[in-house]
Amino acid sequence: MLNSSESTATQYRWLTEQQPDYLLTYPSALLELAQIQRREKKINRLKSISTLGENLSDETRKIVEKAFGCRIHDMYSSQEIGYIALQCPKHDHYHIQQESCMVEILDENNQPCPPGVMGRVVVTSLQNYIMPLIRYEIGDYAVPGEGCDCGITLPVIKHIAGRTRNLLTYPDGRKTWPSYNPMALMEIFPLARFQLEQTAVNDITFRVMTETEISPENKQQAIKIIQDAMQHPFNITVEKVDDLPRSAGGKYEEFKSVL
Secondary structure, three states, rough: OOOOOOOEEEEHHHHHHHOOEEEEEEEEHHHHHHHHHHHOOOOOOOEEEEOOOOOOOOHHHHHHHHHHOOOOEEEEEOOEEEEEEEOOOOOOEEEOOOOOOEEEEEEEHHHHHHOOOOOEEEEEEEOOOOOOOOEEEEEEEEEOOOOOOOOOOOOOOEEEEEHHHHHOOOOOOEOOOOOOOOOHHHHOOOOOEEEEEEEOOEEEEEEOOOOOOOHHHHHHHHHHHHHHHHHHEEEEEEEOOOOOOOOOOOOOEEEEOOO
């Protein structure tokens, strides 16, 4: 084991020494490791990668699977409940762990969402006898799915969208999870780490952790990529920073909002 608070360079160096068959880490750390792997190609024994603790995007899946040549298996859990849903062995969606918890995905009227419609995640623990959590609104949004052809009959979560604090707010009041095309941004800043923060309804700060200077041309390219992906001309400020700290538990948020 290696502490996730170690630098990405230290993590990659340790993994090249260990050459593990299996890796368990946060999606954000994995994405940074994949960026190094695309250049160095020194980790060559991985059979499978597991992730937990953060939202796993489709873009991260594609980048990581191409870099390491193996699938990601994601786990949806929380400190209060434990394991909530595990990724299907055949598909990218999740099976709810009904043996340990009940999961409801509800709309704004507290009615169950049909498959394909996003709603709030509400969980009831079946194993906590000391401090029961009954219909506990965990702060996440997710999309229920149809039944699965893998042979597992547990209910399906099609997609886990993220937490309420990670929602992007548009000037007309709409809220959604941001799309900002990280693959295109990585082409401009190959070894950088990013973070976007919505500081006002029309203002977003794009922080880039990099050792190299950011040219005016790169700034304009990045602004256009983000505006095109979000389909709105937000006022975007690009800042070069020395560090983008993780939480005490090692987690990292690529997008956050103060609204």
